[in-house]
Amino acid sequence: MSVTIAMENGPLLGENNPLQAMVVIRNPRGLHMRPAMMIARLAAKYQCTGTLRKQDRKASLRSMTQLMLLAALQGTELELEVTGEDAQVALPILAKAIAANSSEDLELMLK
Amino acid sequence: MAIGPALVLDAEGVRIPQKRVLPSQVEAEVTRLHTALAASAFEATQSQREITQRLGAKFGAIFGAHALIFEDPAFLSDLDVLVRKERFVAEYAVSRAVRELVEAFEKEGENSFLAWRSGDLYDIEKRILKHLIGERRDPLRDVHEPSIVLARDLTPSETASLDRNSILAFATEHGGRTSHTAIMANAMELPAVVGVGHFLADVTSGDIVIVDGAEGIVIVGPDANVLAQYRKTRDARLSRSGHWVVERNLPSVTLDSVPITLLGNIEFPDEATACTARGAGGVGLYRTEFLYVGRDSDPSEEEHFRAYLRVISEMGEGRPIVIRTLDFGADKFVEAHRPKEPEKNPSLGVRSIRLCLRDTPLFCKQLRAILRASAFGDVRIMFPMISTLPELRKCLFLLKEVMEDLRESGIAFKPNLPIGTMIEVPSAAIMAAELAREVDFFSIGTNDLVQYTLAADRTNELVADLYSPADPAVLRLIKSVVDAAGKHGTGVNVCGEMSGDPLFTPLLVGMGLRQLSLAPNNLPPVKAVIRRLTVADAERIAAEAMTLDSARDVINYLLRERKRIHPEAVGGGEE
Numbered sequence: 001m002s003v004t005i006a007m008e009n010g011p012l013l014g015e016n017n018p019l020q021a022m023v024v025i026r027n028p029r030g031l032h033m034r035p036a037m038m039i040a041r042l043a044a045k046y047q048c049t050g051t052l053r054k055q056d057r058k059a060s061l062r063s064m065t066q067l068m069l070l071a072a073l074q075g076t077e078l079e080l081e082v083t084g085e086d087a088q089v090a091l092p093i094l095a096k097a098i099a100a101n102s103s104e105d106l107e108l109m110l111k
Numbered sequence: 112m113a114i115g116p117a118l119v120l121d122a123e124g125v126r127i128p129q130k131r132v133l134p135s136q137v138e139a140e141v142t143r144l145h146t147a148l149a150a151s152a153f154e155a156t157q158s159q160r161e162i163t164q165r166l167g168a169k170f171g172a173i174f175g176a177h178a179l180i181f182e183d184p185a186f187l188s189d190l191d192v193l194v195r196k197e198r199f200v201a202e203y204a205v206s207r208a209v210r211e212l213v214e215a216f217e218k219e220g221e222n223s224f225l226a227w228r229s230g231d232l233y234d235i236e237k238r239i240l241k242h243l244i245g246e247r248r249d250p251l252r253d254v255h256e257p258s259i260v261l262a263r264d265l266t267p268s269e270t271a272s273l274d275r276n277s278i279l280a281f282a283t284e285h286g287g288r289t290s291h292t293a294i295m296a297n298a299m300e301l302p303a304v305v306g307v308g309h310f311l312a313d314v315t316s317g318d319i320v321i322v323d324g325a326e327g328i329v330i331v332g333p334d335a336n337v338l339a340q341y342r343k344t345r346d347a348r349l350s351r352s353g354h355w356v357v358e359r360n361l362p363s364v365t366l367d368s369v370p371i372t373l374l375g376n377i378e379f380p381d382e383a384t385a386c387t388a389r390g391a392g393g394v395g396l397y398r399t400e401f402l403y404v405g406r407d408s409d410p411s412e413e414e415h416f417r418a419y420l421r422v423i424s425e426m427g428e429g430r431p432i433v434i435r436t437l438d439f440g441a442d443k444f445v446e447a448h449r450p451k452e453p454e455k456n457p458s459l460g461v462r463s464i465r466l467c468l469r470d471t472p473l474f475c476k477q478l479r480a481i482l483r484a485s486a487f488g489d490v491r492i493m494f495p496m497i498s499t500l501p502e503l504r505k506c507l508f509l510l511k512e513v514m515e516d517l518r519e520s521g522i523a524f525k526p527n528l529p530i531g532t533m534i535e536v537p538s539a540a541i542m543a544a545e546l547a548r549e550v551d552f553f554s555i556g557t558n559d560l561v562q563y564t565l566a567a568d569r570t571n572e573l574v575a576d577l578y579s580p581a582d583p584a585v586l587r588l589i590k591s592v593v594d595a596a597g598k599h600g601t602g603v604n605v606c607g608e609m610s611g612d613p614l615f616t617p618l619l620v621g622m623g624l625r626q627l628s629l630a631p632n633n634l635p636p637v638k639a640v641i642r643r644l645t646v647a648d649a650e651r652i653a654a655e656a657m658t659l660d661s662a663r664d665v666i667n668y669l670l671r672e673r674k675r676i677h678p679e680a681v682g683g684g685e686e
Binding site for chain 2: 033065104
C-alpha cells in the first residue's frame with residue numbers, strides 16, 4: 001500500500017495544528033457508498049476531526065454523504081487533514097482506510 | 112416474466128406544506144425530529160440485519176448506509192439550521208434537506224459510480240416522515256391476490272418488503288438499472304422493469320399487465336394473441352424452474368418436519384450470492400481450483416485469504432463454508448508443477464491431495480490461508496481424494512504444524528475448526544469406519560466415486576453407459592459410508608452431481624442423509640421434492656431401490672416414484 005504521509009509540521013503537532021497526508025483512491029469503483037460508509041464509521045471512533053479535500057471540495061470524514069459527493073474515482077488524489085488529540089494515531093489508519101483496494105479490504109482493516 | 116392484474120400505487124406522494132412553528136415551540140420540534148431520526152435509524156439497522164440474513168451482506172449494506180444517514184453530521188446540521196434558524200416544522204425540514212441532497216447528487220449526474228441514487232434518499236425521507244406523521248395505510252400490505260405492482264417509484268426498502276407470495280412483478284416509471292431498487296429486485300429474483308418512463312396514466316388497477324424483466328418490456332392490456340403467446344413462454348420457463356419462485360423462502364423440511372440442510376457448491380466467490388439468494392444454509396463445497404488456473408505462478412497466501420474472506424462476508428454469520436483444498440490433476444496445473452513426463456494414466460496418478468502431499472510448501476500456503484480465514488467465520492476444511500488412512504493422517508499432521516506456526520506468530524485462527532474428508536475413492540468408502548474416527552465430517556463426492564467404482568470414464572462414449580450414480584454398487588458404497596459415519600457421530604453429506612438431481616433426493620434422504628450440497632441452481636427443485644416427502648416414504652423408496660440389480664431398474668423405479676411425489680416436475684435422471 002503506498003500512502004505518503006507528509007508530516008510537514010513536525011512530529012509532535014496535530015493537537016492544535018492539522019496533520020496532513022496525500023491519499024490516492026485505489027478502489028476501482030471509487031469512493032462509493034460502501035467505503036464512504038465505512039470511513040465515516042471509522043472516523044467517528046476518534047476524538048480528532050478530519051476532512052478530505054479534492055481541489056476546492058471538502059468533506060467531513062464523518063459524513064458519508066459529503067465523502068460520496070467528492071465523487072472520487074480511482075486514481076483521485078485527496079488531501080487528508082486531521083486535527084485533535086489523537087490525530088497522530090488516527091492519521092495513518094484513516095489514510096490506509098481511504099486508500100484501501102476494495103470494500104472487502106477495508107472491512108478487514110476495521111475488524 | 113409475469114402476467115397478472117395491475118395494482119397501481121397512488122402516484123401522489125405526500126405533500127408537505129411549508130409551515131413554521133413559534134419560537135417557543137422550536138425546542139419541542141427539535142425533540143420531535145430527533146425522536147423520529149432515532150426510530151428511523153433503529154428500523155434501518157433492523158432492515159440491514161434482516162436483508163443480510165435473507166439475501167446476503169452486500170444487500171444488507173444498502174440499509175446499513177441508510178442507517179448512517181440518520182446520524183450524518185452534514186445532514187443533521189442542515190436539519191438543525193432549517194428547524195432552529197428557519198423554524199420550519201420537522202416534516203418540511205426533512206423533505207427540504209433530502210431534496211437538497213438529491214440535487215447535490217444529481218449534479219454529479221452521470222458520475223454514477225456512486226451506487227447511490229435519489230431512490231435511497233427518498234427511502235430515507237419516507238422513513239423519517241412515517242415516524243413524524245404516523246403510519247399511513249400501506250397499500251402493499253393489503254394485497255390478497257397475486258398482482259403486479261405499478262408505481263411511480265419504489266424505494267429499496269419498499270422493494271425488499273414486497274411479499275413474494277402475492278406480488279408477481281413490478282414496474283416503475285422512475286429509477287435506473289443500477290439503482291438499489293433494481294439490484295434488490297434482481298437479488299430477490301422478482302421480475303421487474305425499472306424506469307419505464309411515463310406510463311401510469313394509461314393503466315387502471317385490475318388491467319392485465321405483462322412484465323418481462325429479462326427483456327425490459329411492460330405490456331398493458333395485451334390483446335388475446337399477445338397474451339396467449341406470453342403465457343406459452345411463461346409456462347415453458349416455469350416448468351423448468353418455476354415452482355421454486357413460490358417456495359424459495361420456505362424451509363427445507365420434509366412433510367414430517369425433518370430438516371434437510373441444503374448447502375451450495377461454488378467455484379467462484381461471486382457464486383456465494385447465488386447460494387444466499389436461494390436460501391442455502393451455507394457452502395458445502397467451495398472449490399478452490401480457480402485460484403490456480405490460467406496463470407504462470409502460484410497464488411499467494413494473501414490471494415487465497417482474500418478470496419475466502421469474500422465468501423465469508425457474502426454468506427454472513429451462522430452459515431458454514433467448507434473449503435476444499437486443491438483438487439486437480441498435475442496436467443492442469445501451472446508449468447512449475449507439471450510432471451516431467453506425461454503420466455500414462457492421469458486420473459490414477461499424481462493429482463489432488465497426492466500432488467499437495469508431494470509439494471508441501473504449496474499445500475501449507477493454502478492451509479495457512481484457510482486457517483487465517485477461520486478467524487472470521489464458520490470456515491471448515493476438507494481434503495479431497497483421500498484413499499488411505501495414512502494419507503489422511505499426513506494431512507492432519509501438516510494442518511497441525513501450520514496451526515503451530517500461526518500460534519507462534521500470534522496470528523488468529525479457529526483451533527477447533529471442523530475438519531472433513533471427501534469420500535470419492537472406493538478404498539476410502541470401504542474404510543469409512545476407520546476414517547470416521549479421524550475427522551468431523553465426510554462429504555461423498557459421487558462423481559469420482561462412480562468413475563472409480565465402475566472404472567468408467569463418462570467422457571468416453573464407448574463406456575459412458577457404465578457410468579451411473581444409480582448403479583447398485585455405488586448405492587451400497589454410499590449406504591455403508593452413511594452408516595459408518597452415523598455410528599461414529601461423524602457428519603456426512605453428498606456433494607456430487609447426484610445430490611443436485613431431484614430424482615435422487617428421496618433415495619438419498621431414505622439412506623439417512625440429512626445434508627446435501629449442490630449447485631445453487633439445483634437448490635430449488637431439490638427442496639421442492641424434500642417438501643413433498645416424508646422420511647418414512649423416503650426410507651421405503653431407498654430400501655426398495657437397494658433391492659434392484661441394475662442402474663436402469665433403479666432409475667426407472669425412481670422415475671415412477673417421482674411421478675407420484677411431485678407430478679409437475681420434469682427432467683433429471685437419465686432422461
